Amino acid sequence: MSTRRQPVLGILGGGQLARMLALAAAPLGVKTLVVDSAADACAGQVAPLLQADWTDYAALERFAAEVDVVTFDFENVPAETAQRLAERVAVFPNPRALAVAQDRLAEKTLFRACGLDTPAFVAVDTREDLDRALAEVGAPAILKTRRLGYDGKGQFRLRSAADADAAWAELGAPARQHGLILEAFVPFERELSVLAVRGRDGDFRTWPLTRNWHSDGVLSLSLAPAPDVGELQARATELARTLAERLDYVGVFALELFVRDGVLLGNEMAPRVHNSGHWSIEGAVTSQFENHVRSVLGLPLGDTAARGLSLMFNWIGALPDAxxxxxxxxxxxxxxxxxxxxxxxxxHATVCAGDAAALAARAGTLAAALGRGAQAAPALALLGR
Structure with missing residues (x-):
């Protein structure tokens, strides 16, 4: 009888990403332990859950003693928490990568240093700064919190300089805590994301580019592989590799991109598995979740090729009829x-097929049955339906 000890992966955050990481870890013989401040965190339905706040250092000490490696379900774990854990157990991605991705100003600065262009941006700390930034960047523009914003939260779109007072009234308080950033509005042609993984040995791979559509700042629909990307796949892979090596990154990350005039612009980096990569569970040879587990534990990475075409519907607010x-x-x-x-x-739900016609037929029929024709329409148009 084998007495081999199963490795234990610790996950900070207990949402759906932790849930899917735990489900991907089990077939690899990897146990998981999740930390979250909420007793009903959904990952706790499939993995042991330790309820603790991020500043409950006694609980985190116990957590660190029980796991072999720590990773993240979301990027807003306090830097001090990540650093304390890194002094006791291996943490991937490393706290430096986490810190950069937590701050939109640091993130955009890194993008440019790595050769990835971005919309114009200016740091904003005071109401007077906002006026100066608008004079430099122009309008329309988007005022964002530098930290703690996601899924469209912590943002205000200014159509003209006349909106400055309203923007400051909404985001002035966060400015006093963490600062803001004003970004030029980009009249982009499409939104793409590249999911990448880097192993502890430096092995680097990407999944095919994904085409994304958002509603109210939240991902609504993803199509993979994205059609008609041409040389953008190689360019996105090159940029993602440069970022990963600059940060000595280990694990999966997503690079959200705009396309304008055929050129990639950096929007955001997510230092974790990502909503736009959920299609990979059924649609790729190795999912983003399995490869993240493999990478942080030092296991060989799996093939990231697509098996065919996949369309993912995101369910927001309430589930439709299954x-x-x-x-x-x-x-x-x-x-x-x-x-x-x-x-x-x-x-979410993912529909897969071997070709565009079959995917359009399946997804179109499903969307009609669910009353989600408008949600599916942009992808169906690309698929020729």
Whole structure:
């Protein structure tokens, strides 16, 4: 009888990303232990959950003693927490990479240093700074919190300089804590993301570029591989590799990109598995979740090639009826086990096929049955339906 000890992966954050990491870890013989401040965190339905705040250092000491490696479910873990854990156990991605991704100003500065162009941006700390930034960047523009913003939160779109007072009234308080950044509005042609993984040995791979559509700042739909990307795939891979090596990054990350006049512009980096890569669970040879587990534990990386075409629907607020998805050929239902709430990611479904015509037929029929024709329309148009 084997007495081999199973490695234990610690995950900071207990949302759906931790849940899917735990599900991917189990077939590899890897146990997981999740930390979250909420007793009902959805990852706790599939993995042991330690309820603790990020400043409960006694609990985090116990956590560190029980795991072999620590990773993140989300990027807003306090830097002090990440650093304390890194002094006791291996933490991937490293706290430096986490810190850069937590601060939009540091992130955009790094993008430019790595050769990735960005929209114009200016740091904003005071109301007077906002006026100066608007004079430099122009309008329309988007005022964002430098930290703690995601899924469209912590942002205010200024259509003209006349909106400055309203923008400051909404975001002035965060400015006093962490600062703001004003970014030029980009009239982009499309939104793409590249998911990448780097192993502890430096092995680096990317999944095919994904085409994304958002609604109210939250991902609504993803199509992979993105059609008609040409040389953009090689360029995105080159940029992602440069970022990963500059940060000595280990694990999966997403680079969100705009395309304008055929050129890639950097929007954001997510130092973790990412919503736009959920299609890879069924649509790639190795999913982003499995490869993240492999990478942080020092295991060989898996093939990131697409098996065919995939279209992922994101369910926001409440789940639709699962039956039409379950009746659709090569469609896959994911319920995150969360209570319904406006703006909350509660699940997704991925439809797969070997070619564009088959995917359009399956996804179109499914969208009609769910009353989601408008959600699916942009992707169906690209697929020729």
């Amino acid at each position: 039956a039409p998805v379950l009746r659709t050929v090569d469609a896959h239902w994911h319920d995150y086990g969360k209570q319904a709430r406006a703006g909350r990611k509660v699940g």
